[in-house]
Amino acid sequence: MKLPAFEYACPTSVSEAVALLAAHAGEAKALAGGQSLVPMLAFRVAAPTLIVDLRKLGELRRIHVDDDGVRLGAMVRWRDILDDARLKAAHPLLVEAVGHVAHYQIRNRGTVGGSLAHADPAAELPGIAVTCEATVAVAGKAGARTIKAAEFFTGTLTTALKPDEIITALHLPRWPAPRRFGFVEFARRRGDFALAATSLFYDADTSGRARNARVGAIGLADRPLRLTAVEALLEGKAIDAAMMEKAGAAASAAVDPVDDIHASGAYRRALIGTLVERALAAAQR
Numbered sequence: 001m002k003l004p005a006f007e008y009a010c011p012t013s014v015s016e017a018v019a020l021l022a023a024h025a026g027e028a029k030a031l032a033g034g035q036s037l038v039p040m041l042a043f044r045v046a047a048p049t050l051i052v053d054l055r056k057l058g059e060l061r062r063i064h065v066d067d068d069g070v071r072l073g074a075m076v077r078w079r080d081i082l083d084d085a086r087l088k089a090a091h092p093l094l095v096e097a098v099g100h101v102a103h104y105q106i107r108n109r110g111t112v113g114g115s116l117a118h119a120d121p122a123a124e125l126p127g128i129a130v131t132c133e134a135t136v137a138v139a140g141k142a143g144a145r146t147i148k149a150a151e152f153f154t155g156t157l158t159t160a161l162k163p164d165e166i167i168t169a170l171h172l173p174r175w176p177a178p179r180r181f182g183f184v185e186f187a188r189r190r191g192d193f194a195l196a197a198t199s200l201f202y203d204a205d206t207s208g209r210a211r212n213a214r215v216g217a218i219g220l221a222d223r224p225l226r227l228t229a230v231e232a233l234l235e236g237k238a239i240d241a242a243m244m245e246k247a248g249a250a251a252s253a254a255v256d257p258v259d260d261i262h263a264s265g266a267y268r269r270a271l272i273g274t275l276v277e278r279a280l281a282a283a284q285r
């Protein structure tokens with residue numbers, strides 16, 4: 001299907017991009033990898049009068065790793081994350097999750113900022129951002145601000161971004177090396193959006209008990225979830241088979257997914273229990 005007609009701009013700086021969006025407030029859309037926006041244009045789900053292509057903003061294509069954590073520029077692509085050897089140590093949970101995003105061709109184009117702004121409730125990166133208490137850096141007409149990931153996603157395909165704002169980066173807090181983690185998802189076919197997935201981690205204390213547990217889930221609500229009841233259950237406990245089973249049951253009890261064309265709510269509720277159990281087992285590696 002042909003795209004609707006639109007004006008096109010390709011700014012060379014963040015301030016220029018923001019000025020273009022502000023001048024066409026509500027009528028303009030940023031373009032990153034195009035993997036979600038172009039189909040939305042084709043299906044007439046979006047019909048902006050101006051497309052602001054971000055591809056010349058090289059400053060947004062950087063991955064920065066330091067003692068504070070990992071900073072992913074908004075134009076960093078899935079492929080960049082998978083190819084960056086530093087990230088395997090600096091944020092192994094991120095790398096594992098991104099390996100599940102879409103298909104090879106889409107991973108070559110899709111970006112961090114595009115995924116966050118698109119805010120699909122089953123997308124892996126928003127889930128990682130919420131589980132890891134990341135912050136989203138944005139720039140707009142009124143200047144720069146940061147938004148906690150938990151406050152950034154406000155509903156299905158909806159975020160706290162204002163019409164004149166673009167995402168500039170995602171900051172994931174430092175990942176202590178011995179941290180235990182698991183990412184497990186279930187999709188009908190590899191590369192499809194997940195029916196559900198969980199990302200979790202904890203730091204094992206000297207007696208091997210879980211500390212600082214974080215458990216997140218995607219595909220179960222209109223936005224990524226933190227399963228705080230499961231986190232509380234795991235805190236200070238040895239993660240043996242009995243605890244994994246209890247955590248799975250607690251995860252199922254903590255969610256209330258609705259029926260849709262892909263699966264019933266009851267199926268997804270059962271599924272997340274199994275996924276949490278498996279992710280805790282994976283964390284024992």
Ligand SMILES: Cc1cc2nc3c(=O)[nH]c(=O)nc-3n(C[C@H](O)[C@H](O)[C@H](O)COP(=O)(O)OP(=O)(O)OC[C@H]3O[C@@H](n4cnc5c(N)ncnc54)[C@H](O)[C@@H]3O)c2cc1C
Nearest residue numbers: 030032033034035036037102110111113114117123166167
């Ligand atoms: C067949 C298929 C399967 C897929 N499977 C998965 C999957 O399993 N998991 C998954 O997570 N994703 C999946 N995707 C989506 C893919 O990861 C997209 O790349 C991603 O959601 C959007 O990124 P993009 O860079 O292509 O953004 P675009 O398509 O260019 O933009 C998407 C939206 O974000 C906005 N936007 C883009 N960049 C910015 C920015 N910096 N600031 C503000 N707004 C911005 C655009 O205006 C638009 O509204 C799939 C896509 C397809 C086509």
